Amino acid sequence: MEKVILCEEEIKSITSLIGQQLSTRFRFNDSPPIIIGLIEDSLPFTTDLVNEMNIPLLQDYIQIGSINGSKHLGTMLKKDVSLDIYKKDVVIVATVVDTGIQMQYLSDYLMNKYKPTSITTVALIDKKANRKVPFNLDYYGKEINTDSFLVGYGLDYRGFGRNSKIVYIPTSAEIKSWDSYTN
Secondary structure (H helix, E strand, O other): OOEEEEOHHHHHHHHHHHHHHHHHHHOOOOOOOEEEEEEOOOHHHHHHHHHHOOOOOEEEEEEEEEHHHOOOOOEEEEEOOOOOOOOOEEEEEEEEEOOOHHHHHHHHHHHHHHOOOEEEEEEEEEOHHHOOOOOOOOEEEEEOOOOOOOEEOOEOEOOEOOOOOOEEEOOHHHHHHHHHHHO
């Protein structure tokens, strides 16, 4: 690994803080919020986040992808939500928000199709300097200003690295090694 972006302790601290903030925000709602994680990269963060929330909640997942494999060209839906989110408070959880294109797409898609009462956005890492569209997260753990590729804690390079308990920038040797498995 070239550089650690978030260690296990930092991740735990962030999930605990955001979990408490969300619990406070939705504590007196008439119905529980619906936490929607992004498959595949937000699975660890979403799981740890809901474990820190001490209120009733429902959980679902949605999958989106990049058109032609490029996060800069656009976004398409791969798997929709399965819960009824009409007139419910929805919390979208991502591990990292980079260009903002996918989070904007997802927020617009859910609001236009399902008409939830509210949409709250959460990310472990905000790469705000890389925005291609104006998008501000409601909650985030750490803002970083790097174009470097991140892996770990659900984030991957060609499927590799998701199972690391930290978020880091991989070395070129690690990337070359992972490339050798897929070529």
